[in-house]
Amino acid sequence: MSQLYADIHKRIGNFELDVLIESDARRIGILGASGSGKSMTLKCIAGIEDVDSGRIEAGGRVLFDSASKTCLKPQKRNVGYMFQNYALFPTMTVLGNVMAGLRGRKDGNRSAAMDMLKRFGMEGFENRLPGELSGGQQQRVALARIMVTEPGLILLDEPYSALDGYLRDRMQLEMLEMLDDYKGQVIMVSHSRDELYRFSEELFVLDGGKIIRHGATKDVFADPGCIGAARLTGCKNFSAVDISDEHTALARDWGITLKTERVIPAGTEYIGYRAHSLEPVWGERQDNCIKFDLVRSDDLPFEKNLYVQSGGEGEGSIICWFIQRDAQKDIGKKGYPDYLKMTEENMLFLK
């Protein structure tokens, strides 16, 4: 049995949450769009929300089991939960917040809480109220408050969504450092593929209350398996395909026939192609090329987004090509390419 085992069935109105998360990884990610049920999953694990049926095990303990009618109260689960808005108690000082979860002797608690604040660089802030802290500082206090209770499992619910730009990047690094000596498992839920790519060893992709793909994070990004997971991992171009034979497929949305060396997996319904992986071709048309017919170009701070009309029909007929600033030199020299090439190793075969 894995360290973390969460088999959760829950019905809320028309929405049905039906997930199985089983993992021994120290850093687990759950990727999903808003409304996919990812926060609900965490709340079920923590015991904040009731589960209809299933079994939840973490840190070697059974937290919930509908078969044996076990359901530990959230107070007894020893699961640390970091809320999106941190949920610091507004009328308590920083020190009071960190001490709130500690039972037993006051003076021992005080020194444990102070040590934790020191570790997180919040020394000198212990008498402030949460409202007087910046977003990053609030997050540190929230994490200190969790860590001081020595939880068996830590849940991070969209931890960076309340932060902006610069601070968001800084806190991602900081969080990794702060969690470095934590030996237990951590689950992070996010809609941001970048955050999870950086954070998690194992990734679960959640869509409409179901896990649609899971595996080692890098594998999931390299081979999302289905169109929903590919979208969530940031893939921009999709086309429905008709497979003619094992090495040939007609991409209907793009209006081209794709040829591959390797065998196209049976049951492939879509092919996905990441906007950063398109290669410009000048001159002769090659295999798997789309004619460069520019419809629109947008300049972003560090890259350029080009939208090209392919020959096909359907939702995916406009192809996005994202080029980094420094890769634009060629275009400066030679002008826009004649074709965009899809290389075989970058094609995502999807269901």
Place this chain on the structure above:
Amino acid sequence: MDSFIELAKTLDWSPLWISLKTGVVATVISFFLGLWAARKVIKKDYRTKSVLDGILTLPMVLPPTVAGFFLLLIFSRRRSFGIFLNDTFDIQVVHTWLGCILAATVIAFPLMYRNARAAFEQIDANLVYAGRTLGMSELEIFWRVVVPTAGPGIASGTILTFARAMGEYGATSMLAGNIPGKTGTVSQRIAMVIQDGDYATAGFWVVIVLLIAFLAVFLINLITGKHMKNIRKW
């Protein structure tokens, strides 16, 4: 002015003390009862909530004399519950100070309950969830997180409750009567002296009531204002 001081010297001050005592006791009872009821009610589903809310608010919307009528029905020593209280516990409600407290509590309680409920409903549920995952007991979460966070709303509820309890007239006069030195509150004294045409004494009491009422409102603003500096004017 001289006659005013003369009046103050010869005045029977007992109504003020009776009113203040009644106000304090009724407020303390309403405070805990109101917090408890508010906490219970917000956990109920929508339909139960509406029904319970209606019942708990009723004393505030009904004319106090109607509330007084019901209280008399229940506690009259000529009826079964009143007889039971008298015979078993030696408790008399009608024409006693206990009646003053009961009438004031019933009338003022909804103010406490409604304010507490509104304040609780404004609280971010994540605070409660966070308390639970941190291992705090429900009682600890309530008294250390929920009540302090709902502080301004609860404080204004408490002061309104006190003001209302102190000024109670209708239900009190029916249940407790106006026995000088025992159940004779300020409001009842004003009504009584007016009937005698003694406008000077009535005016004197009116001034005192005005002062207390103003002080109450001032206190609310002081307490809630301190927490509301971040609210922008519009």
